[in-house]
Amino acid sequence: MDDVSLSQGGFQLSSISAAVPKGSVTGIIGPNGSGKSTFIKAAARLTSIESGTIYIHDIPQKEMTAQEIAKEIAVLMQSRTAIPSMTVRELVALGRSPHRSIWKKSSKTDQEAIEWALNVTNSRINENRMLHTLSGGERQKAYIAMALAQKTETIILDEPTTYLDIAHQLDLLELLKQLNKTHGITILMVLHDLQQAAKYCDRLIAMKRGQIDQIGTPKEVLTESFFKEVFGIQAEVHLDGEHPLIIPIASIQQQKGDEQNMIIVNNQVRVEKGSADHLVKRFNKQGQVEFMEGFLGMEVWVTQQTTDYDEVTIHTRWNRKEDFVNWTKSQAFGDAHAHGKAKPEGLLKNKITYYEVQVTRPALQKKA
Amino acid sequence: MKMKAELDFQKRQSRRRWLIPGLFISLVVGACLGLALGSVQLSLQDLLSALTGSGQPVHEKIVMDLRLPRVLIGFIVGACLAASGAILQGVVRNPLADPGIIGVTAGGGLAAVLSMIVFPQFTYLLPAAAFLGALLAALVVYMLSFDQGVSPLKLILAGVAVNALLGAVMNGFMVLYSERVQAVLPFLSGGLNGRSWHHLTFVSPYALAGLCLCFFAIKPANLLLLGDESAQLLGLRVERTRFFLIALAALLAGAAVSVSGLIGFVGLVVPHFIRLLIGDDYRYLLPISMLGGGVLVVFADTAARVWFTPVELPVGILLACIGAPFFLYLLKKKGRG
Numbered sequence: 196m197d198d199v200s201l202s203q204g205g206f207q208l209s210s211i212s213a214a215v216p217k218g219s220v221t222g223i224i225g226p227n228g229s230g231k232s233t234f235i236k237a238a239a240r241l242t243s244i245e246s247g248t249i250y251i252h253d254i255p256q257k258e259m260t261a262q263e264i265a266k267e268i269a270v271l272m273q274s275r276t277a278i279p280s281m282t283v284r285e286l287v288a289l290g291r292s293p294h295r296s297i298w299k300k301s302s303k304t305d306q307e308a309i310e311w312a313l314n315v316t317n318s319r320i321n322e323n324r325m326l327h328t329l330s331g332g333e334r335q336k337a338y339i340a341m342a343l344a345q346k347t348e349t350i351i352l353d354e355p356t357t358y359l360d361i362a363h364q365l366d367l368l369e370l371l372k373q374l375n376k377t378h379g380i381t382i383l384m385v386l387h388d389l390q391q392a393a394k395y396c397d398r399l400i401a402m403k404r405g406q407i408d409q410i411g412t413p414k415e416v417l418t419e420s421f422f423k424e425v426f427g428i429q430a431e432v433h434l435d436g437e438h439p440l441i442i443p444i445a446s447i448q449q450q451k452g453d454e455q456n457m458i459i460v461n462n463q464v465r466v467e468k469g470s471a472d473h474l475v476k477r478f479n480k481q482g483q484v485e486f487m488e489g490f491l492g493m494e495v496w497v498t499q500q501t502t503d504y505d506e507v508t509i510h511t512r513w514n515r516k517e518d519f520v521n522w523t524k525s526q527a528f529g530d531a532h533a534h535g536k537a538k539p540e541g542l543l544k545n546k547i548t549y550y551e552v553q554v555t556r557p558a559l560q561k562k563a
Numbered sequence: 564m565k566m567k568a569e570l571d572f573q574k575r576q577s578r579r580r581w582l583i584p585g586l587f588i589s590l591v592v593g594a595c596l597g598l599a600l601g602s603v604q605l606s607l608q609d610l611l612s613a614l615t616g617s618g619q620p621v622h623e624k625i626v627m628d629l630r631l632p633r634v635l636i637g638f639i640v641g642a643c644l645a646a647s648g649a650i651l652q653g654v655v656r657n658p659l660a661d662p663g664i665i666g667v668t669a670g671g672g673l674a675a676v677l678s679m680i681v682f683p684q685f686t687y688l689l690p691a692a693a694f695l696g697a698l699l700a701a702l703v704v705y706m707l708s709f710d711q712g713v714s715p716l717k718l719i720l721a722g723v724a725v726n727a728l729l730g731a732v733m734n735g736f737m738v739l740y741s742e743r744v745q746a747v748l749p750f751l752s753g754g755l756n757g758r759s760w761h762h763l764t765f766v767s768p769y770a771l772a773g774l775c776l777c778f779f780a781i782k783p784a785n786l787l788l789l790g791d792e793s794a795q796l797l798g799l800r801v802e803r804t805r806f807f808l809i810a811l812a813a814l815l816a817g818a819a820v821s822v823s824g825l826i827g828f829v830g831l832v833v834p835h836f837i838r839l840l841i842g843d844d845y846r847y848l849l850p851i852s853m854l855g856g857g858v859l860v861v862f863a864d865t866a867a868r869v870w871f872t873p874v875e876l877p878v879g880i881l882l883a884c885i886g887a888p889f890f891l892y893l894l895k896k897k898g899r900g
Binding site: 239241260261262263264265266269270272279280281282285289290292293295323324325328345 | 571572782785786788789792793795796797798799800838842843844
């Protein structure tokens with residue numbers, strides 16, 4: 196795989212562009228719900244993408260058949276349905292399916308691939324055991340052997356070390372490393388353990404809220420500010436040669452004496468009589484699209500004046516003053532308010548005021 | 564632990580090797596019994612000469628016109644039901660599935676009852692009506708469970724609902740037109756009484772086509788065992804395959820239902836039992852289930868014919884009487900082991 200770039204609009208992933216160079220071990224890291232698994236699913240076409248293109252060897256992925264993809268990329272997802280009543284060898288043999296048409300007997304190449312996969316994963320000793328009699332680590336290796344039997348240049352793994360004890364985790368990662376070094380297999384995997392990601396990956400793709408935060412070597416990516424921004428924790432990072440050593444200290448949310456600045460904006464709007472409803476609806480629909488980061492909440496008051504206009508007051512909360520100031524300078528702001536050129540229907544007058552507020556949360560008292 | 568696992572494996576391998584020849588021998592034995600036993604008992608000598616056309620004309624007529632088609636139909640019906648069950652168990656990834664879940668039994672039953680009510684004089688329409696009804700019901704179940712693809716769970720639920728509805732409608736008609744449906748009662752309990760060559764010529768094209776197509780079901784069924792995602796990742800077009808497998812299972816079961824009526828338990832018990840013996844691998848499971856199902860029905864039909872002479876018990880009743888307790892025994896034993 197030379198280049199994978201995709202952008203998926205909408206809810207989960209937006210505007211993702213990343214390349215996985217041939218022969219690398221690339222890790223995808225990020226907090227829960229940041230879109231790591233979706234990234235992988237899109238790459239393997241388990242979910243369809245809304246826009247953008249994914250390339251496998253410069254060929255757009257959507258022009259390939261499932262079988263063609265299966266010849267290029269082997270994928271091991273985390274979730275597995277019931278364990279089939281099969282031996283390890285039978286499972287590994289299923290990995291040859293993409294290369295074999297329905298009516299052909301297994302060829303010599305198939306047998307060689309199966310033998311090789313069993314050997315490199317040390318599953319040879321288990322080849323005749325039933326899957327459900329294996330331990331978690333052995334079973335994971337059997338599934339990896341199945342993926343290897345596909346004889347693809349690239350393997351994608353979704354959290355391959357989950358549910359394994361530390362010894363089996365290291366065992367498995369060493370195996371992947373060795374496959375990469377001696378057989379040149381490109382590996383793309385989601386890893387939860389950042390220490391392991393730092394040690395075993397050449398490159399990291401860090402994700403945050405459905406977007407790519409940064410891409411680089413572990414040394415470049417895993418910095419103290421990275422932990423603060425992406426994971427919201429305070430951590431110390433030391434360098435052991437090229438590999439960062441991570442010492443997590445505390446979650447920032449739990450830290451003491453927290454201070455928070457915010458901006459409260461009041462927008463008092465005069466509208467033509469009876470059109471308050473219209474304004475509130477429009478606000479609900481469009482008012483929240485900009486500056487999701489800074490936009491924290493809102494409150495709407497509607498006052499029906501006895502005179503010839505109604506009044507709607509909208510309170511919004513922003514994280515930073517700059518966000519708000521930038522918004523007031525934007526074209527969209529002009530279009531949505533009374534002084535703009537494209538003044539919305541029924542709008543008479545805006546009166547916008549804002550306050551800077553500082554909230555101080557007292558330190559949690561330690562019990563003696 | 565490991566010793567036991569290895570031992571299991573060896574047992575399974577040797578079973579795979581022995582089951583096919585073993586079942587063939589049983590088939591021959593069963594067929595001979597089925598041809599020889601009955602109200603007129605034949606010795607092996609008589610049987611052989613009747614088959615080769617050098618025996619007494621009466622014996623020849625009994626064997627060739629009455630018993631041989633019945634044995635052949637019994638084998639085909641058993642093979643079709645077992646293969647259909649084996650495939651469906653893979654499709655819904657549930658070892659307790661049988662051809663009933665895609666509605667073929669209920670659909671075939673309702674169509675048979677309707678054809679008896681509308682055309683009571685044309686009993687020969689019954690197999691064709693049952694066959695069409697079975698396929699139609701399977702199509703309805705498939706369409707009801709389709710929502711950007713068919714999930715096994717939805718398929719089961721839709722099947723249960725359609726079964727209940729069709730069953731109720733069928734019972735309603737039977738109450739309303741009780742005088743016309745006498746002819747359909749043996750059909751509903753599943754028997755091979757009076758099945759002859761014309762039944763065989765009606766069903767064999769569909770049944771044989773279905774059984775041959777099973778060859779193409781082996782690899783996809785094996786891949787589906789891994790789950791939809793993994794199957795797709797190994798290059799399988801999951802939805803298309805699932806449609807093919809369900810259609811194939813419907814064809815097989817529909818063919819069986821059309822000539823034998825509603826024989827239960829073969830499609831459930833046989834593949835389930837074979838699975839326990841030799842594992843999930845469809846390369847072995849499917850052919851061995853077919854053979855096993857065929858052999859079972861041939862034996863059971865002979866027994867049902869002979870045990871209660873002069874009354875012939877419908878084979879479906881006998882199969883349910885043996886099959887249900889045996890199945891419960893298997894479940895108990897598996898739970899303990």
